[in-house]
Amino acid sequence: MGKDIFDSLSDNKMSRRSFIKWSSAVTAPVVIGGTVQGTRMLSQVSAEEPSENLDEQILTTCSTVNCGGRCLIKAHINDGVVTRLTTDTKEDTFELPQLRACIRGRGYRQFVYHPDRLKYPMKRVGKRGEGKFEKISWEEAIDYIAKELTRITQKYGPASRYSNYASGHSGSIIGAGNMIQKILGLTGGYLGYHNSYSSAQTSNATPFTYGTTQTGSTLNTLSDSKLIILWGHNPVETRFGVTDYYVRKAKEAGVKIVVIDPRQSDTAVALADEWIPIAPTTDNAMMDAMTYVIISEKLYDKNFVDKYCVGFDEEHMPEGVPEGESLVSYIMGEKDGVAKTPEWASKICRVPADTIRKLAREFATNKPSALLQGWGPQRQAYGEQFVRGGTVLAAITGNVGVRGGWASGAGYVSLVKTTAVPKGDNPLGGLTIPCFLWTDAVVRGTEMGAKDGVKGLPEGQETLPTNIKAMFNLAGNTLINQHSDCNRTAEILEDESLLELIVVSDIFMTPSAKFADILLPSNSFMERWDIGTTWAPSQQAILSQKCIDNLFETKSDYEWLTMLAQKLGVEKEFTEGKNELDWVMWSIEESRKVDPNFPTFDEFKKKGIYQVSLEDKTVIAFEEQIKDPENHKFETPSGKIEIFSKALWDMNELDEIPAIPKYVSSWEGPEDPLIEKYPLQLIGWHYKRRCHSTFDNNKWLEEAGPQVMWMNKEDARTRNIKDGDKVKVFNERGEIHMPVKLTNRIIPGTVAIPQGAWWSPDKNGIDQRGNINTLTSQRPSALAKGNPQHTNLVEVEKA
Numbered sequence: 001m002g003k004d005i006f007d008s009l010s011d012n013k014m015s016r017r018s019f020i021k022w023s024s025a026v027t028a029p030v031v032i033g034g035t036v037q038g039t040r041m042l043s044q045v046s047a048e049e050p051s052e053n054l055d056e057q058i059l060t061t062c063s064t065v066n067c068g069g070r071c072l073i074k075a076h077i078n079d080g081v082v083t084r085l086t087t088d089t090k091e092d093t094f095e096l097p098q099l100r101a102c103i104r105g106r107g108y109r110q111f112v113y114h115p116d117r118l119k120y121p122m123k124r125v126g127k128r129g130e131g132k133f134e135k136i137s138w139e140e141a142i143d144y145i146a147k148e149l150t151r152i153t154q155k156y157g158p159a160s161r162y163s164n165y166a167s168g169h170s171g172s173i174i175g176a177g178n179m180i181q182k183i184l185g186l187t188g189g190y191l192g193y194h195n196s197y198s199s200a201q202t203s204n205a206t207p208f209t210y211g212t213t214q215t216g217s218t219l220n221t222l223s224d225s226k227l228i229i230l231w232g233h234n235p236v237e238t239r240f241g242v243t244d245y246y247v248r249k250a251k252e253a254g255v256k257i258v259v260i261d262p263r264q265s266d267t268a269v270a271l272a273d274e275w276i277p278i279a280p281t282t283d284n285a286m287m288d289a290m291t292y293v294i295i296s297e298k299l300y301d302k303n304f305v306d307k308y309c310v311g312f313d314e315e316h317m318p319e320g321v322p323e324g325e326s327l328v329s330y331i332m333g334e335k336d337g338v339a340k341t342p343e344w345a346s347k348i349c350r351v352p353a354d355t356i357r358k359l360a361r362e363f364a365t366n367k368p369s370a371l372l373q374g375w376g377p378q379r380q381a382y383g384e385q386f387v388r389g390g391t392v393l394a395a396i397t398g399n400v401g402v403r404g405g406w407a408s409g410a411g412y413v414s415l416v417k418t419t420a421v422p423k424g425d426n427p428l429g430g431l432t433i434p435c436f437l438w439t440d441a442v443v444r445g446t447e448m449g450a451k452d453g454v455k456g457l458p459e460g461q462e463t464l465p466t467n468i469k470a471m472f473n474l475a476g477n478t479l480i481n482q483h484s485d486c487n488r489t490a491e492i493l494e495d496e497s498l499l500e501l502i503v504v505s506d507i508f509m510t511p512s513a514k515f516a517d518i519l520l521p522s523n524s525f526m527e528r529w530d531i532g533t534t535w536a537p538s539q540q541a542i543l544s545q546k547c548i549d550n551l552f553e554t555k556s557d558y559e560w561l562t563m564l565a566q567k568l569g570v571e572k573e574f575t576e577g578k579n580e581l582d583w584v585m586w587s588i589e590e591s592r593k594v595d596p597n598f599p600t601f602d603e604f605k606k607k608g609i610y611q612v613s614l615e616d617k618t619v620i621a622f623e624e625q626i627k628d629p630e631n632h633k634f635e636t637p638s639g640k641i642e643i644f645s646k647a648l649w650d651m652n653e654l655d656e657i658p659a660i661p662k663y664v665s666s667w668e669g670p671e672d673p674l675i676e677k678y679p680l681q682l683i684g685w686h687y688k689r690r691c692h693s694t695f696d697n698n699k700w701l702e703e704a705g706p707q708v709m710w711m712n713k714e715d716a717r718t719r720n721i722k723d724g725d726k727v728k729v730f731n732e733r734g735e736i737h738m739p740v741k742l743t744n745r746i747i748p749g750t751v752a753i754p755q756g757a758w759w760s761p762d763k764n765g766i767d768q769r770g771n772i773n774t775l776t777s778q779r780p781s782a783l784a785k786g787n788p789q790h791t792n793l794v795e796v797e798k799a
């Protein structure tokens, strides 16, 4: 990252004259609304010195990045330029927590006013991925896309058109992905996707136990627990709405907090009474052993399992299943002769047997207790087992449906409801692939069917009618950076006989942007309207107000998609006569129909935020099913909590997709023979200095959280590696060179690289920045076909 405008201004090394000269050399100033936006913007940005003699206006807004949080931002605007940011200063109350910005949010001006912003539309001139482009006009860009799209559709049909999973514009009203799908739907159809990169395994597995993913209670109930287990959950860094706040409140109320994670995460440091390090991919061995203790010491809730559950013991099994398949039979080793004792588990997961025993007893006897699952351990090859394993521990201890307990699993619950712009129908119906398998659908789509997780194939059609040929990657970096196996992905993208059109829109020249045929400069959240809502339990909505005009020649995705719709003859159907502000107003009115307390547009503008107090909105997942089972069945086939799932049994892939949750020894786990060659397990995590890959180019944040790999001192000693050394991390898929931090905050045998760094291969293809996806695999998880990006074996040497 070169020296930028903020340095130059703060150390006063650049005179205003040379500054303007410089800025107009790299930007082509464009006259918008009578002012030269580019130059004016750059000449007035100083973090330390707000301009004088100007009337300051303060507008509230929020970002629409996919960071796990949603915070109130106050933009101080002087003469059309945001000169300062402040944030929520309202006092915290237990029912209404403050929504103050994190370090990333404090640096938003470095995002909006970054000198590297994409400034005008561009067309590729070099080879795919080389990053060579020429400037074109918006009209030329739209013409090209329309022409190519029409040609590709005529040749391959509408199922060749795909919009990639992308979370960079995660406003609640107008996502870029939905809007391109609306246009594609209006012009013949498209191949859709299901799942997400976030929680494919959890979303697919949870319903097999409970019939739904809505298994979350409101977070205020955590203070009524006696014990909280955060299993692979790091809300101090990942936010999950305001989870970290409520866990802190529970701690202050005296609740014991245990974190189970291969790393001593920031949550473990800040909130835990006990950190239990565990080997990645082996959580179910520990869960099985906890279940063993709970069963063998008769600590389970017998009344609860008899009344509400299917599959606990042989007396409560569904029809048509042979003997010996219940949870008790498996745990006691009645069929395989292996009792799942703490000693058995300890050899696999490396948690001492006594620690497992103690936690099992504490969890089962200190009721109510809450087991909250993060999504890190489900982003694994057999992550579905982890998810269902948590739900079973919650159920056998009777912690479901009670205040202070927690049903585990996905944990979704939604309080504030907003209505998104309808994206209309897809003439191809529900034809979708798992989003993680898009590279496969480019290479071998016509071989992919139900076994690959394809849904919605018409009667009589076994596979997709075509490979993907036209790719829209709008507001995302999963075209390469955030997808697995960057080297394989790059090969696929470089081959122009595969994808014939790649359209990318972004704010910056990201690794994905470099692979575009047409690269479009998006505006940022401060330049347009939307509404942001917090994650589950979504308790808050914030008006994402437009604060400034579009910088340079940028447009919002909605603005240029409107141009594309016009070119394709569907503008009226696309916009329905509305611009973004109209849609936001429309959505507010829709929300007010269901929730009369939802503010009017004017009220919303004044306050910026709508926050539902939990006082009268407390939700306890499955409370009705437990209190009144006669009238409230679970939405599963049996109407009960399915510890044993007949639906999974009937799939008949029991080794990888068992009917009760079990430890499944993972490929590239500690029991894979490949460990001889690559002896270290590698995981990633969602880092405080970035939102995925977003903000990787903000060097203020690099100071707060450098891109370094964590390694245990023991593993370093045998490899003669010192703290701060540059190391080479490699497997069959690729190689990274990056600095290492030696720490006891990670279990020996495992290394961890924070996910999201911009993939930066040198001429030999060696990544020099530390993008973990250089090393991750495209093999999907067994049931969900989700991304197993924490399942990797590697070796590390001094570089």
Ligand SMILES: Nc1nc2c(c(=O)[nH]1)N[C@H]1C(S)=C(S)[C@@H](COP(=O)(O)OP(=O)(O)OC[C@H]3O[C@@H](n4cnc5c(=O)[nH]c(N)nc54)[C@H](O)[C@@H]3O)O[C@H]1N2
Binding pocket: 066, 067, 068, 069, 197, 198, 199, 231, 232, 233, 234, 237, 238, 239, 240, 260, 261, 262, 263, 265, 278, 279, 280, 281, 282, 283, 374, 375, 376, 377, 379, 380, 683, 684, 685, 686, 687, 688, 689, 690, 691, 692, 693, 756, 790
């Ligand atoms: N700062 C920040 N916050 C974010 C995001 C971000 O990029 N940056 N992204 C947001 C998004 S979109 C999402 S989906 C969520 C992601 O939320 P999560 O998926 O929950 O986050 P991760 O950091 O991937 O994983 C959580 C923890 O799991 C641990 N872990 C990894 N593998 C294993 C395992 O096998 N077993 C156990 N027990 N633990 C394991 C990791 O060390 C980590 O501390 O975060 C959201 N919040």
Ligand SMILES: Nc1nc2c(c(=O)[nH]1)N[C@H]1C(S)=C(S)[C@@H](COP(=O)(O)OP(=O)(O)OC[C@H]3O[C@@H](n4cnc5c(=O)[nH]c(N)nc54)[C@H](O)[C@@H]3O)O[C@H]1N2
Binding pocket: 065, 066, 165, 166, 167, 168, 169, 176, 197, 198, 199, 379, 474, 475, 476, 477, 478, 479, 482, 483, 505, 506, 507, 508, 510, 522, 523, 524, 525, 557, 684, 685, 686, 691, 692, 693, 694, 755, 756, 772, 773, 776, 789, 790
């Ligand atoms: N190894 C590994 N890989 C992972 C994960 C992991 O844990 N480990 N986590 C996965 C998860 S949970 C997720 S959600 C994905 C996230 O992957 P992505 O959805 O790709 O998220 P980002 O990397 O934040 O990329 C968002 C992009 O949008 C751009 N952007 C921001 N605002 C706007 C806008 O208004 N308009 C436009 N057009 N562009 C904008 C940003 O500059 C950025 O390049 O990554 C996944 N990849």
Ligand code: SF4
Binding pocket: 063, 065, 067, 068, 069, 070, 071, 100, 101, 102, 103, 104, 105, 106, 239, 691
């Ligand atoms: S990055 Fe997320 S958590 Fe941080 S201030 Fe922005 S919305 Fe809040």
Ligand SMILES: [Mo]
Binding pocket: 197, 198, 199
């Ligand atoms: Mo995510």
